[in-house]
Amino acid sequence: MAKKVGILTGGGDCPGLNAVIRAAVYSGVIEHDLEFVGIKYGWRGLLERNTVPLTLEDVRKILPEGGTILRTSRTNPIKKAEDIDRALSGFKELGLDYLIAIGGEDTLGAAYRLWRGDKNFKVVGVPKTIDNDLSGTDVTFGFDTAINIAMKGIDRLHTTARSHNRVMVVELMGRHAGWIALEAGLTGSADIILLPEVPFDIENDLCGPLRKMKERGREYAIVVVSEGAKLDVERDSDGSYFLQEIDLDEFGHVRLGGIGKILADEIEDRVDWETRHVVFGHLQRGGSPTAFDRFLSTRYGVAAADAVAEGLSGVMISLRGTEVKPIEMTDEIKEIKTVPENFRRYARLFTARNE
Numbered sequence: 260m261a262k263k264v265g266i267l268t269g270g271g272d273c274p275g276l277n278a279v280i281r282a283a284v285y286s287g288v289i290e291h292d293l294e295f296v297g298i299k300y301g302w303r304g305l306l307e308r309n310t311v312p313l314t315l316e317d318v319r320k321i322l323p324e325g326g327t328i329l330r331t332s333r334t335n336p337i338k339k340a341e342d343i344d345r346a347l348s349g350f351k352e353l354g355l356d357y358l359i360a361i362g363g364e365d366t367l368g369a370a371y372r373l374w375r376g377d378k379n380f381k382v383v384g385v386p387k388t389i390d391n392d393l394s395g396t397d398v399t400f401g402f403d404t405a406i407n408i409a410m411k412g413i414d415r416l417h418t419t420a421r422s423h424n425r426v427m428v429v430e431l432m433g434r435h436a437g438w439i440a441l442e443a444g445l446t447g448s449a450d451i452i453l454l455p456e457v458p459f460d461i462e463n464d465l466c467g468p469l470r471k472m473k474e475r476g477r478e479y480a481i482v483v484v485s486e487g488a489k490l491d492v493e494r495d496s497d498g499s500y501f502l503q504e505i506d507l508d509e510f511g512h513v514r515l516g517g518i519g520k521i522l523a524d525e526i527e528d529r530v531d532w533e534t535r536h537v538v539f540g541h542l543q544r545g546g547s548p549t550a551f552d553r554f555l556s557t558r559y560g561v562a563a564a565d566a567v568a569e570g571l572s573g574v575m576i577s578l579r580g581t582e583v584k585p586i587e588m589t590d591e592i593k594e595i596k597t598v599p600e601n602f603r604r605y606a607r608l609f610t611a612r613n614e
């Protein structure tokens with residue numbers, strides 16, 4: 260009898276989710292004789308037994324589509340003991356042999372915890388997030404699309420900033436990891452890049468370098484700031500994150516945002532240079548994946564179906580170098596991969612602090 264495999268997508272949506280779903284179903288049905296069912300709205304769908312059919316016909320032509328045909332939620336199935344029971348019994352009631360969980364550190368962390376508590380809950384994880392902050396894989400799918408969107412947006416800001424002799428402050432996503440700000444900022448030729456990994460001082464790291472640029476006759480400047488960037492507590496009085504809302508989501512994450520406006524106001528006050536800010540926000544997550552993400556997602560989906568066919572469980576698909584392969588999930592899955600020093604170097608080398 261064909262193995263029955265549930266697929267769910269959890270957490271923030273991300274370009275390439277549909278490509279993973281399509282690839283897993285193609286490989287599973289055509290190469291491994293697997294049968295699939297879609298679980299709607301992430302873990303919430305498993306708790307509520309909310310499913311849709313997932314045949315080859317259902318996944319045809321979804322490769323370039325953004326978002327997720329299965330929809331998503333930030334429901335945490337391991338927050339309460341009763342939800343753990345509901346998730347495990349849902350798996351049985353739906354007649355599943357396997358679950359492919361596509362998500363970031365929260366979704367995969369929950370999958371790992373459920374599997375560790377009950378080895379009959381067979382699970383294969385696929386790492387997703389535009390933030391690229393998952394340990395265990397070199398790259399998550401969705402990141403390449405996000406940095407391309409952000410880079411193209413920054414390119415456009417150069418012409419506006421130059422025409423008006425302004426500073427433009429661009430706030431980018433990424434939570435507590437600065438990958439998006441670093442790579443979009445560098446490829447978009449930003450003059451200043453502020454990352455969560457390097458607490459900054461408003462005078463020394465932002466306004467001072469901008470003042471110098473202005474004095475030397477530079478007509479305009481582009482500042483890229485990661486939404487999770489924070490002030491240097493050693494030198495500034497307030498070392499907290501800039502919070503849009505103090506609310507926490509089900510996984511305990513704060514909602515970040517708002518730092519771009521605060522910095523733009525500071526620049527106008529301290530440097531006396533007309534400044535505007537723009538928050539790229541969810542634009543970075545929407546729409547069609549790049550060719551790189553379509554191919555990576557396809558490889559991830561095929562590898563997930565292979566892992567199920569091989570009978571592996573408690574594994575996550577990862578990219579190591581050029582190889583896509585399953586690795587064991589461990590507690591480290593919850594560890595965030597931040598930008599290391601050898602990458603931060605680029606943010607210093609090519610920006611105004613070095614002028």
Ligand code: F6P
Nearest residue numbers: 271388389390432433434515544
């Ligand atoms: O993790 C992806 C991400 O886009 C982060 O960069 C951002 O902080 C967060 O999700 C926003 O979440 P939401 O869509 O719930 O506002």
